[in-house]
Amino acid sequence: MFSKVNFHYKETQRISYILPLVCMILFGIYSLYLFVHYQADILALTHYMQSSVSANSHSFDYTSYPVWTSAFLGTVLCIIPAIILYCCVRFPLRMKALALFPSYVVLGLITGISPQSVEAIEIHIPLIPSIILLLLSSLAIVLAQMVHDDRSEHAPFYTYFSWNVLLMCIGMTFSIFITNKDPQIHTQLALAKSVYKRDYAKAMTDFRYGETTTNKNINALRVLALSKQKRLADELFTLPHIHGSASLIPDTIPTMQIYHAPEMVYNHIKAIPCGYTDAEVLTFLDKALQRRMNTLSQPTATRCDSIHARFLIDYYLCALLLDKKVSTFASELPKYYIIDTTLPRHYQEALMLHQAQDSFSAPIVLNSEMDSLFAHYQTLRTANQHTPHLQRKTCSKAVAGSYWNYYYFDEI
Numbered sequence: 001m002f003s004k005v006n007f008h009y010k011e012t013q014r015i016s017y018i019l020p021l022v023c024m025i026l027f028g029i030y031s032l033y034l035f036v037h038y039q040a041d042i043l044a045l046t047h048y049m050q051s052s053v054s055a056n057s058h059s060f061d062y063t064s065y066p067v068w069t070s071a072f073l074g075t076v077l078c079i080i081p082a083i084i085l086y087c088c089v090r091f092p093l094r095m096k097a098l099a100l101f102p103s104y105v106v107l108g109l110i111t112g113i114s115p116q117s118v119e120a121i122e123i124h125i126p127l128i129p130s131i132i133l134l135l136l137s138s139l140a141i142v143l144a145q146m147v148h149d150d151r152s153e154h155a156p157f158y159t160y161f162s163w164n165v166l167l168m169c170i171g172m173t174f175s176i177f178i179t180n181k182d183p184q185i186h187t188q189l190a191l192a193k194s195v196y197k198r199d200y201a202k203a204m205t206d207f208r209y210g211e212t213t214t215n216k217n218i219n220a221l222r223v224l225a226l227s228k229q230k231r232l233a234d235e236l237f238t239l240p241h242i243h244g245s246a247s248l249i250p251d252t253i254p255t256m257q258i259y260h261a262p263e264m265v266y267n268h269i270k271a272i273p274c275g276y277t278d279a280e281v282l283t284f285l286d287k288a289l290q291r292r293m294n295t296l297s298q299p300t301a302t303r304c305d306s307i308h309a310r311f312l313i314d315y316y317l318c319a320l321l322l323d324k325k326v327s328t329f330a331s332e333l334p335k336y337y338i339i340d341t342t343l344p345r346h347y348q349e350a351l352m353l354h355q356a357q358d359s360f361s362a363p364i365v366l367n368s369e370m371d372s373l374f375a376h377y378q379t380l381r382t383a384n385q386h387t388p389h390l391q392r393k394t395c396s397k398a399v400a401g402s403y404w405n406y407y408y409f410d411e412i
Contacts, residue, residue, distance in 0.1 A: 035071035041189035097167035108178030196259035200225040220250040233344030238401035245319035246278035349403040
C-alpha cells in the first residue's frame with residue numbers, strides 16, 4: 001500500500017515539474033506568433049524608437065532588423081516573471097498557469113507601444129483590461145495558496161493540463177485586449193514598409209481594416225506609391241477620404257520615420273525639407289518647384305533632374321486641386337503641360353470644371369467623351385440639388401473617383 005502511494009506521489013511530482021515547462025512552451029509559441037505575425041511592425045517600431053532615443057534615428061535599418069531574434073528575446077523577457085514566481089510560490093497542480101499572468105502583462109507592455117512623438121514613448125494600454133488582469137492574477141495567486149495542495153492526489157495528467165489550459169486561455173484573451181490594435185497605426189506601418197520595399201501595388205491595395213481606416217499619413221504613403229508608378233494625376237481622387245494638400249506630405253513621426261517615409265517623399269520630388277505647417281504645404285511645393293525650374297534652366301541640368309521635376313510638378317498641381325484652387329490651377333497648368341487630349345484624367349476634369357465656372361475663359365477642346373460625361377454629371381447634380389445625400393450618392397456612382405466629386409462634396 002505504501003509503495004503504491006509512494007508511486008502516485010512520485011508521479012505527481014513529475015507532473016509538477018512537467019506542467020510549468022509545458023505551460024511556458026505553449027506561452028512561448030503564442031508569444032512568438034503574436035510578435036512575428038500580428039505585432040511584428042509594433043515590435044520593429046519599439047526598436048526604432050529605442051534607437052532614436054538612445055543614439056540616432058537613422059541607426060535603425062529595417063533591412064537588417066532581426067525579426068525572429070527580437071521576437072525570441074521578447075518572449076524570454078515575458079517568461080522571466082513566470083520563472084521567478086515558479087521558484088518563489090508553490091502553486092497547486094491545477095493552477096500552475098497562474099504564474100504566467102504577469103507574463104501576459106509584460107507582453108502587453110511590449111506590444112502596446114503607441115508613438116505620439118519622436119521624443120517621447122507612450123505606452124498605450126487600455127486601462128480597464130490591464131487593471132482587471134493585474135487584480136485577477138494577484139487575487140488568484142493569493143487564493144492559490146489557500147487551496148489544498150493536490151500533490152498527494154492521483155489524477156491523470158490531462159486533468160491538470162486542461163485546468164491550466166483554461167487559465168492560459170483567460171490570460172491570452174486579456175493580453176489581446178491589452179496589445180495595440182489601433183488600425184491606423186498598423187496600416188501606417190504596413191504601407192510604409194510596402195513603399196520602403198518598393199511594393200507599390202500592395203500599398204495601393206492594402207485595405208486590411210477597410211477603406212474608412214485612413215488619415216493624412218496613410219494618404220501620403222498612397223500618394224507616393226501612385227507617383228512612383230506615374231499615376232498620380234490620373235488616380236489621386238480614387239483614394240478614399242483624402243482632404244487638402246496636407247495629405248501629400250507625411251508627418252515626421254515614428255510610424256513614418258521608421259521606414260524613412262518623409263525622406264522618401266522629399267527624395268522623390270527632390271525638395272529640401274524646411275519648417276512649414278500643414279496649411280503651408282502648397283506654398284512649400286510652389287517654392288520648391290520654382291527652385292527646381294531654375295535648376296533646369298542651367299546648362300548643367302541632367303535628364304534625372306527633368307524626371308524628378310515632373311514628379312514635383314504633379315505634386316504641386318495636385319496640391320492646387322486638393323485645395324480647390326481651380327482658377328490658379330488653370331493658369332499654372334499651361335506652364336508645364338501641353339493642353340490637349342493627352343492630359344492626365346484629373347487635369348482634364350479640373351479644366352472642364354473651370355470652364356463651367358468661368359464664362360470668360362477661352363474654350364478648350366479636350367476629350368469629347370469626357371465632355372459628354374461632365375454634361376451628364378452636371379445634369380445629375382442639378383436634378384438632385386434639393387436632396388444632398390441622394391445628390392452625392394448619384395453623382396459618385398455615375399463618375400467614380402473623379403475630381404468633380406471631390407470638388408463638390410468633400411471638405412478640405
